Amino acid sequence: MTRAEFAQRSDGVEYMTDFTSSSKTARLLAALCLVVLPTALISGCKIMEPSSAEEHSAPPTVTSFAEPDLLARAPGLTPIPTAAVKPTAPPTPKPTPTPYSFIDGFGNPVYGYEYGVSVPESETVDAEYFSDTVFIGDSLTVGLRLYGDLKSADFLAAKSVTAINIFGRKVISGAGNSYITIPEALGHKTYGKVYVMLGVNELSSKPEDFRADYGKVIDAIKDAQPNAAIYVQAMLPVTEGARNSSGANFSNEHIRERNDTLVSLCKERGCFYIDMFGAFADENGALAEAGASDGVHLKPSQYAAWGEFLKSHTLEEVKWAEEHRQLSAR
Numbered sequence: 001m002t003r004a005e006f007a008q009r010s011d012g013v014e015y016m017t018d019f020t021s022s023s024k025t026a027r028l029l030a031a032l033c034l035v036v037l038p039t040a041l042i043s044g045c046k047i048m049e050p051s052s053a054e055e056h057s058a059p060p061t062v063t064s065f066a067e068p069d070l071l072a073r074a075p076g077l078t079p080i081p082t083a084a085v086k087p088t089a090p091p092t093p094k095p096t097p098t099p100y101s102f103i104d105g106f107g108n109p110v111y112g113y114e115y116g117v118s119v120p121e122s123e124t125v126d127a128e129y130f131s132d133t134v135f136i137g138d139s140l141t142v143g144l145r146l147y148g149d150l151k152s153a154d155f156l157a158a159k160s161v162t163a164i165n166i167f168g169r170k171v172i173s174g175a176g177n178s179y180i181t182i183p184e185a186l187g188h189k190t191y192g193k194v195y196v197m198l199g200v201n202e203l204s205s206k207p208e209d210f211r212a213d214y215g216k217v218i219d220a221i222k223d224a225q226p227n228a229a230i231y232v233q234a235m236l237p238v239t240e241g242a243r244n245s246s247g248a249n250f251s252n253e254h255i256r257e258r259n260d261t262l263v264s265l266c267k268e269r270g271c272f273y274i275d276m277f278g279a280f281a282d283e284n285g286a287l288a289e290a291g292a293s294d295g296v297h298l299k300p301s302q303y304a305a306w307g308e309f310l311k312s313h314t315l316e317e318v319k320w321a322e323e324h325r326q327l328s329a330r
Contacts, residue, residue, distance in 0.1 A: 105129050105314030113315065116267035118275035119231070124312040127152050132192035136182055136221070137161065140236065140297060141197055147300040148307030154189070156182045162202045163213040167220070187224040194221050195310070197233040197276070199258050200296060203250055211261050218269050229316055230271040234259040237277050237287040242295025252286050272315055279309050 100109040104122035113120070130153040135141050141157035144150065158171035161182065170179035186194075196217065202210060221230055235255050242250060259277055266273040280302070282288045287295075291302040298306065 101318050103316055103318055105316070110315060114267075115270050116263050116273055118278070119272050119313045119315045121312055122314050124308070125314055126311070127307075129311070129314065130193070133195060134186065134189075134191045134193075135195045135197075136166075136186070136217075137197040137233075138201055140200065143298060143300075143303045144306055147303035148310075149304060150307050150310070154191075156185050158182075160201055161198065163198045163210065163217050164202060164205070166198070166217060183220045183224060186221065191225050191228045193231065194225055194228045195231045195233060195274075196221065197235070199235045199255075199262075200238075203254055203258070207257065207261065210258060211265065214262065215265055215269070218265060218271060222269075230269070231274055232262050232266050232271050233274045234262060234277040236296075236298075237281045237285065239287045239289050239292045239295040240284065241289065242287075242292075252281070256285075274310070274313060276306070276309070279306075 100111050102110040102113045104110055105125040106123050108123070110120065110122070127150055130150050133150075133153040135144065135150070135153055135155045135157060137144075137157045138161040139157075139159040141155060142159065145155040145157065156172055158169070161169060161171065166182050168181065170181055172180050172182055172185040174180040174185070198214065198217065199210070202213075205213070218230060218232070221228070235258055237252050237255060238250065255277065259275075263273055265271065280287055280291070280298075287298075291299055293299050
């Protein structure tokens with residue numbers, strides 16, 4: 001469009017369409033948009049930014065998928081299941097083992113035993129258990145040697161031996177044709193267990209003398225065998241007939257009193273007590289006639305029962321057992 005034409009328009013003259021001028025105008029407007037539009041967009045983004053320091057300082061909020069308000073804003077959103085955390089149970093404390101000082105012949109613990117209490121029943125051992133054992137006594141112990149099935153043990157026993165004369169009577173074969181006393185013979189070999197039964201030949205002695213004499217026997221055993229366990233066997237009962245024909249002192253009541261003395265000695269000296277009286281007494285507290293050969297001594301079958309009783313009543317002190325095993329291993 002010419003300047004003249006533009007003047008005419010200003011004067012109200014009828015306009016004529018000029019396609020050339022219109023095209024220039026369109027190009028101008030397009031260029032203007034390219035400059036103005038990005039600026040407006042940038043200005044719009046700035047408007048969306050936080051306008052205060054408080055908004056900048058607020059920590060972002062983390063919303064769990066399990067929150068109901070998020071599920072409400074975003075219907076159809078399936079929350080991711082979270083595995084439940086099981087509380088950790090505290091560790092189970094290990095039980096404190098019950099202390100024990102004694103074991104049976106198989107090494108099983110025996111709880112609550114005290115010296116002077118009768119050795120309790122245990123699992124039956126075989127005869128080899130007594131391979132480190134010596135039996136001391138009178139003619140009753142001789143019968144045990146013959147019929148008691150304890151062939152692996154040693155026996156230092158003879159007829160009419162008592163707690164009084166045991167230190168003077170030479171009844172054990174020594175070197176050559178000589179004889180020595182039982183205490184002397186005891187020191188010729190090391191033993192782990194010593195069983196003793198005395199008393200039936202001295203029922204007429206005073207109770208205090210019997211206690212003193214038997215105490216000396218126990219002390220002599222300790223001196224000769226310091227590492228051995230000592231088992232004091234209660235005196236056996238006698239038959240009713242033996243009591244009636246042998247006088248007032250030769251009675252089961254008297255024997256029970258002597259056995260009470262042995263219990264007391266075992267407590268004092270740290271010896272095991274084996275209740276042989278209770279093992280052989282019948283309902284009347286006496287030795288059954290059928291089991292006795294003369295009212296005092298046993299028949300062979302009863303000596304065998306004696307040996308079996310000892311096999312099923314074993315007990316050792318833990319400290320002694322360990323020390324003896326170490327000595328045996330040397």
